[in-house]
Every structure is written in C-alpha cells, then in structure tokens.
Amino acid sequence: MNPLIAISLTTGVLSGLWGWLSISLGLLSWAGFLGCxxxxxxxxxxxxxxxxxxxxxxxxxxxxxxxxxxxxxFDAEIVGYIMTAIVSFMMCIQAKRSWLAYIPGTFIGACATFAANGDWQIVAPSLMLGGLFGFSMKSSGLWLSAMLSNANTASTVSEPSNS
Structure with a gap:
C-alpha cells in the first residue's frame, strides 16, 4: 500500500480518537492538533x-x-510590545542548541498558550499528547504500508506462473 494512503488512513482513525479522548480528559483538542x-x-x-x-x-x-x-x-502597553520583540528574538536564537533547533515548534507552543489565555496547565499536556498522536499516526501508517506491501509481495511470489 502506498505510504501516503496508509498514513492518511491511520491519521483519520487516530484523529477521531484524539477528538474523543481530548474532550474526555478535558484537554484542548485544537492544541493537540497543533502538537500533532x-x-x-x-x-x-x-x-x-x-x-x-x-x-x-x-x-x-x-x-x-x-x-x-x-x-x-506594567500599565504601559508599550512594555508588552518590547517584551514580544525581545522574547521573539530569544525564541529564534535558542535554535543554536540542536535540541531546540526547530523554531516553528517554539512558535506553535507560544501561539497555543496565547490562544488559551496563558492556561499552560491545559496547553502543555494537550500539545504533548497531540505530539504523541502525531507520532502514532505516522508510525502506524508506515507500519501498515510495509505490512500490506510485504503481504502483496509474498502473495505475488507464491502465485504460480501461467506461462
């Protein structure tokens, strides 16, 4: 089976599962999809x-x-803009560390936190579980593709030739 089709299938199934699980656990479904x-x-x-x-x-x-x-x-609105400038610089420069060298991931975490009005206690687990679901979606899709491809190859090899 084509890996894209297999990943699409497992992503569809696990996305539905994530939607149910996130609500059941009181997490943010949308933040989990950002982690994914x-x-x-x-x-x-x-x-x-x-x-x-x-x-x-x-x-x-x-x-x-x-x-x-x-x-x-501070009461001055300008402080928020100055802090945003400084922190945005820091969010990018931290990529000098190899384990933090994925700038979009940093901005995804920050944006999710802003969208949830700073409620990091719900954002962090939502992002983490969402990331695990993303990993599961891709891994299970690649596994499914390999299994079906191997099954196809095995049945093709064992079929007698009609020549």
Missing part, C-alpha cells in the same frame, strides 16, 4: 523528531508565559 502538526512538520523524523517537537513546543509555552507575566507587571 508540529511533529509532522518537524525536520527530524521518528523519536528524535518527536522529542525536538515536544521540547520546542514546551519552550514556546514558557516563552509565552514570560511575555504574559512581564507585560502584566
């Missing part, structure tokens, strides 16, 4: 891609909290 997307878009593959995606998502959550907390300490 972060894994799928990661420049690294497999467990390394998952780890890098999760680390950068969590760093983005932390950076968003820095902006939120520091901005709330």
């Amino acid at each position: 997307t972060s894994f799928f878009a990661s420049p690294s593959d497999g467990p390394k891609g998952l780890a890098k995606s999760m680390m950068t998502n969590l760093s983005g959550v932390a950076w968003a909290l820095v902006i939120i907390k520091s901005s709330s300490m």
Whole structure:
C-alpha cells in the first residue's frame, strides 16, 4: 500500500480518537492538533523528531508565559510590545542548541498558550499528547504500508506462473 494512503488512513482513525479522548480528559483538542502538526512538520523524523517537537513546543509555552507575566507587571502597553520583540528574538536564537533547533515548534507552543489565555496547565499536556498522536499516526501508517506491501509481495511470489 502506498505510504501516503496508509498514513492518511491511520491519521483519520487516530484523529477521531484524539477528538474523543481530548474532550474526555478535558484537554484542548485544537492544541493537540497543533502538537500533532508540529511533529509532522518537524525536520527530524521518528523519536528524535518527536522529542525536538515536544521540547520546542514546551519552550514556546514558557516563552509565552514570560511575555504574559512581564507585560502584566506594567500599565504601559508599550512594555508588552518590547517584551514580544525581545522574547521573539530569544525564541529564534535558542535554535543554536540542536535540541531546540526547530523554531516553528517554539512558535506553535507560544501561539497555543496565547490562544488559551496563558492556561499552560491545559496547553502543555494537550500539545504533548497531540505530539504523541502525531507520532502514532505516522508510525502506524508506515507500519501498515510495509505490512500490506510485504503481504502483496509474498502473495505475488507464491502465485504460480501461467506461462
């Protein structure tokens, strides 16, 4: 089976499962899909891609909290803009560390935190479980593709020739 079709199938099934599970656990379904997307878009593959995606998502959550907390300490609106500029620089420069070298993952974590009004206690687990679901979607799709391709090859080899 074509890997894209297999990944599409497993992604569809697991997306439905995530939708149900996230609501059942009181998590943010949409934030989980951001964690999933972060894994799928990661420049690294497999467990390394998952780890890098999760680390950068969590760093983005932390950076968003820095902006939120520091901005709330002052009445001047300009402070929020200055903090956003400084922290955005930091979110990018941290990519000098290989394990944080996925800038979009950092911004995904920060954006999710802003969208949830700083409620990091629900954003972080939603992103992490979403990342695990993304990893499961791709891994199970690749496994399904390989299994069906091997089954196809085995049946083709064992069929007698009609020549």
